[in-house]
Amino acid sequence: MWPIYSIALLIAMLILRCATSYYAVIMGPTLLYLAHLVHQEVQDITFTYVALGGGSMLGALVASYVNRNLKQKLNGLFLQAALTLILSGTVVAVPWINQIWQLALIFLVIGINIGYVMVDGQCLVLRTWDPKNARVLMYLLYVMGSLGRFLAPAVAGPFLAMSHENKAETKCSHVNKVASTNVNGTVGTDTGKQFDPAGWSYIIFGIVLFVVGILHIVLGCMKADEKTYEVLSLPDDVVEDKQMEEPLCDVIWILIPLFLYCYCSTGSSLLYQDMIYAVAKCSFLHFSTSEAAWVTAVYSIGLAIGRFSGILFARHVKPIYVVFTIVSGALITMIVMISVAKTWIVITWIVSFFYGFFVGPLVPAAVNWISEVINVSGTYSFIFVLGGAAGTMSLVPSAGALFHLSPFYPVYLMCGVSAFNVICFCLIGIAAKMRKPKKSESEHKLISKEISQDTSDTIQDHPQQEPNGHVHGE
Structure with a gap:
């Protein structure tokens, strides 16, 4: 039975993961709202994802450094609390911004929090629980991330519907032109001073983040993370210490494709x-505001179910088989979307679910797979967020530019990315198979000692005989 502070710590981790995932994807359903808010085109808004990706990289590097060097000196929960409270204040301010640099700053703060939370949570799970339980908890973290992704369109949808009656942002007015502004770039007379109901989708979870930040302060004062580490870690060796961290030159060929x-x-x-x-x-699909929001929600449902399925298979199926299945499934669903969606509109709903189902376990399955090959709970723990942040910084703005050319073009980009991911999976598998793990010095000493002891025992139990049949020493 886990102590109460351990349960409270896990709950706080899960809620924070849910909330940060919510704000990681809230731009999607509110993309046109944000474009109207800061008077920019859609492709300009997507470039703020560079700030989101850069913040994720910074947060991941900080979390990796803290877990590697400062976990005994610095209270990590206090740092998480500070980041969460700052994030809470920035997102609540979103409905009142009118400049794109302010939006970029907000997404930078969101990115830092996301990067830190993801890496810190993974490190805590990998070093505290045994491998089988760690697999389950890893998927549980990502399931909560999926819940946040689902809540983003579900919460934003009704508020976007209310703003649809009076605002132009839901009529695709930002696909080919910029919203009207005054000469000095401030809010124009067409928007007035009225509060747009779509802003509540940011305010509500900003309040949730504030509560979570306070909870982290309380847990930090209790030193819940340190106590949990002591109580729930393995009795002999911590998971992190069971696999020595190897030099970069020995694992670089795995880290690059990873x-x-x-x-x-x-x-x-x-x-x-x-x-x-x-x-x-805005494409030939011609979905209404409510339908478009719920298509995003259907994708998030598929994402959550896919990650929950990962929990069910984590103890019984090897992670490499899980990864192979999901990368193949993601590619197939995108091919179907490109081939059929234009003539059969309902396929968009079907693909949204199954694409979410397959891409949902992509990262947690990779974490479980690679953790069997190399140690990713220390210095190399940031590689997952670093790669994801790079994808965010480059792919989303690229999709925004393609959207400007034709609203359906981003789907072709998704298909190409899914195809390249299959290649990356193959490269990781080849590199992992060719790699020859080196035993640590302590292991060599232990083996040598065992061999010496076995040899001594053998000599004592079976005295050597001379060729003439006499026992040596008689």
């Missing part, structure tokens, strides 16, 4: 999450 894999996995997931609303609404 980086590209995370680049494609996170990038393709965010591409669909953030672009399908605008694609469904």
